[in-house]
Amino acid sequence: MAGQNRIRNAQLRSKIMTADQAAALIPKGCNVGMSGFTGAGYPKAVPMALADRMNAASAAGHKFKISVWTGASTAPELDGALAKVDGMELRLPYQSDPTCRKRINAGEMEYLDIHLSHVGQFVWGGFLGKLDVAIIEVVGIREDGSLIPSSSVGNNKTWLDCADKIIIEVNHWQNEALEGMHDVYYGTQLPPKRKPIPIISVSDRIGETSLRCDPAKVIAIVETNAPDRNSPFSPPDDTSRGIAENIVEFFGHEVKKGRLPKELLPIQSGVGNVANAVMEQLQSAPYDNLMAYTEVLQDGMFNLLRSGKMSFASATALSLSPNAAEEFNRDVRLYHDRMVFRPQEISNHPEVIRRLGLIAMNGLIEADIYGNVNSTHIRGTSIMNGIGGSGDFARNAWLSIFMTPSSAKNGAVSCIVPMATHVDHTEHDVQVIVTEQGLADLRGLSPKKRARVIIDNCAHPIFKPALSEYLERAMKYSHGQHTPHILDEAFTFLPEWQADRAAQEAWKEDSVVQNDAWK
């Protein structure tokens, strides 16, 4: 490792130590803000060293837990390692780790599921308590002590500003040429001192290319050389291609009606296979100069940038497959004027999202016939991942689209249900629902009309009769006919309707994982 090259501030070079030494500086019971967003830019050594220390403490009969705040999801080396040793008292604002999820749903660890745009102001406002330590992965340290962010920005600015102590991981695996691609805005304030966020166009730069860092707060620097989580990219299957086709056809319809400009509007897209399939579909669609204002840049969007179909993308994290990452690293200079990475308080800021007029596309676990969307809970009780940024985008977008396969668990479970068992996006915030079966444009429709179009256009044919029967029964027996429901049956009608015992079991299984995690 060539510390001299990456750590250009002489004073800070004296703080270099091992991950174990750094982990030893973290007090038990403290709040730790870590970098990391969708498996990108998270610290890779210190959390594992800390997990070892926790394990040793546990073996010696002591409890050693911390609270972990991040940008969004991380990886096995962070959430996985700490969850395995039961080292997290509390986790916020988003996770997608299997061990972590298991502990949360077993009631063994606390989890705060927060809009990603709210985290910064909650911490600044003192709503979540004091941040003790920040652990931030960077590409390098400049002469002036400022930090060059790596593959995600997330909440790093907030953590560095608010924490008492800072531990820096300098990751030599991350490309040094990332320097200059970030835009860290230092104009945010607490009310009543807030000013407009001056982004008018997706590509506007309003901040600095590095993170300010008070050298007096730095207690350790650890050098690493480890890749991001980067999972392989799976090509779209028939279902996700079907969803993507329906969305792109809808765009064509909206452009024809004059409700979308011919280069569309800036795109926000969740994470996962369906999102990638939509991007692939746009590759051959008749739209040029596409723009994106989103959280995560995945393979699908990267391909649009590479081919020139997309002229600019703003995100807070870069989450590529190993193949795409290799290509990106080779040609990184090409992308310096086509991409920018911002703090999540800006990538997800309601003001900017509303102003830019985004087309928001997010996944879900289940949608009900009236258009309420559950993005977070299996059967209303077990957390899957979290709401992430979907609420920031859906509420403030120009067009709010939710997309899902019509069924999960190999067809045993309908993703369209009579009544959502948990609501993350209310009927007021869901404009379009799309499955591989078709698309329901809910704009301007009252609840019963929404129910008809969702069942007709989006439900899987196997579940259509049952959903229709529920609606008919509700329209017959519900006292209130604005949103007809039979509360006694709302959660049981669909599973009981199924003849197949295995399907009933699959439905009732609380811990079932219905879909891949798009956010």
Next chain:
Amino acid sequence: MAGQNRIRNAQLRSKIMTADQAAALIPKGCNVGMSGFTGAGYPKAVPMALADRMNAASAAGHKFKISVWTGASTAPELDGALAKVDGMELRLPYQSDPTCRKRINAGEMEYLDIHLSHVGQFVWGGFLGKLDVAIIEVVGIREDGSLIPSSSVGNNKTWLDCADKIIIEVNHWQNEALEGMHDVYYGTQLPPKRKPIPIISVSDRIGETSLRCDPAKVIAIVETNAPDRNSPFSPPDDTSRGIAENIVEFFGHEVKKGRLPKELLPIQSGVGNVANAVMEQLQSAPYDNLMAYTEVLQDGMFNLLRSGKMSFASATALSLSPNAAEEFNRDVRLYHDRMVFRPQEISNHPEVIRRLGLIAMNGLIEADIYGNVNSTHIRGTSIMNGIGGSGDFARNAWLSIFMTPSSAKNGAVSCIVPMATHVDHTEHDVQVIVTEQGLADLRGLSPKKRARVIIDNCAHPIFKPALSEYLERAMKYSHGQHTPHILDEAFTFLPEWQADRAAQEAWKEDSVVQNDAWK
């Protein structure tokens, strides 16, 4: 009536006619945008004349219906009259009229319940179809043909800009001295052309004092002399005073902790007795130079302005009791530099709400133990009023407070329930719940901790044991322990727990009106 004085544009004076003549110009089946927001500034003659025409058509065996779009709620002369003759095909975005509500819940009329900040952009975007006619109440018409708004601005700008034809009601009852108190912003755009809304402080003026109006579109002018709905102000009862005391005590706590500045932050407040009680409580609280950025200026807030405790209020409507209205009319000049009325797309704009850092206080129908709030539906099926602006404010505020008596129907029904039967504000958007029993600060709490504090602090003592038992049972039997629930019992546990038969019936009665309509 002195048409010459109020209608200063000579060309437009030629369009003066009776309400019946004007109503005859409205084609059946069309979309009509009317002024009106919380019983203020709605047209008072033409809708009634139109209802007569509909009645006559009905007697002759014809159907005559229109779709009615407004700012928010209106009054018996508009919603009441049209609902009585079954003259509305569809209503949006908010209503609070008993006849209207009855028709909606009987399935006889369509209702779109929309965030008030979204209406303007939905219409501009063509999401709701073409607006055919606008019927707008004004104080007068200027020489240049522009319109002086009356006691509400609502969506009037959008209706005037988008409608094919315009009918104006000049109401001589409205005070001419209102002229100059409005601020109509003409800088909004469709994406991708949007710019920042340049409001930095509550009192900033960014627009014009009158509404632009194309004289070529004006097909009728009707003169009226009729008061706004203005309901009498009822002094706070013990329950609402209890809620208010808990909120003001909480403000003190937050100021002490440094989480609120000593003059607080701009206040948004829903409508109704509890809101008025909070304002009354602030009268004697140790805060000066209070500000408000809200939808409706009621008696409570007016009294704060009058006494000088509040230095400035921005709203979209003025809804005073007859006594307060008389006083306001007498001293109106005094308030020209303490108040401004804006279009609801600005009073409810997410960008401005977030920037100003509001303290949002809204009512609810029921809150569940995990902090999900139902603002709209009785027992999940019957609409009460609508979400109004509560979503705009709660999501984007600095502090999002929901307030309710702990029980309704003379104590027979708990307003804290195991699971909300409809969700308008998700767990992600609710920071504080307060009843006359106490206050639950949910910030930083995971779901089970929220449940504990909501039950302990907010529930009525009569319902505490049942709610605790549900939580305990759920923590024992729910497979998922992130948000423990027993879905089969979630909607029935509390009513069945009640020994009293009358209480059970009250609970089960779908059409029960639980609380007064705060929004």
